[in-house]
Amino acid sequence: MTSTLNKNAAPPSAQPAEIVREYGPFPGAERINGVTHDGRRVWAATGTKLIAIDPASGEPVDSLACACDAGTAFDGRFLYQIAESRIDKIDPVSARVVASIPTPGGGSASGLTWAEGSLWVGQYRDRRIHRIDPQTGAVMRTVELNSFVTGVTWIDGELWHGTWDGDDSELRRVDPHDGAVLERLQMPAGTGVSGLESDGAALLYCGGGTSGKVRAVRRPQRTRP
DSSP states (O other): OEEOOOTTSOOOOOEEOOEEEEEOOOTTOOOBOOEEEOSSOEEEEOEEEEEEEOTTTOOEEEEEEEEESSOEEEOSSOEEEEETTEEEEEOTTTOOEEEEEEOTTSSOEEEEEEETTEEEEEETTTTEEEEEOTTTOOEEEEEEOSSOOOOEEEETTEEEEEEEETTEEEEEEEOTTTOOEEEEEEOOTTOOOOEEEEOSSSEEEEEOBTTOOEEEEEOOOOOOO
């Protein structure tokens, strides 16, 4: 099932993103691709290894050697990592790849997150987010968007994605049904967003591409009725 984007809807004005902390660069890591959060640590994909970062100290506390050139996700037990045209399921204890599935689009995948028992995969140039079966890689539904897609995350029923075009990048909250932009957080000029994940609470963690940094951005808080 494909969700049709309402192209006539005017997007809201962008608000400045509140960056509360920066981590890195890290030794031996020239760039940050995907990011995820396992409930305690932030994991960052650097191309040749995943590094686990203590969010309190900002120091690396673990690493796993693996191909990791795009998005990363965590399902509560396993890490999932985009590596070219596949998604590897990795046991973080043994560092063993226990399964692999194909990415939608045969290699154009960017962001990755876990939600509602499924993997959600961003496609950068195709401007789409797919919900896929984590066992087979089959596409279950697609959300069409009007901007490039880097990182992807869900938090409190909200679908967010990163977008990066030249020197401009934003975090965008979108309607998961029709892809309409509901909220925009604008990053400082020249600050890219290459991956995105929530800590399940107040922060959104953003991969910083070739800066080699991970940035924590405060998520806007909602007024509860």
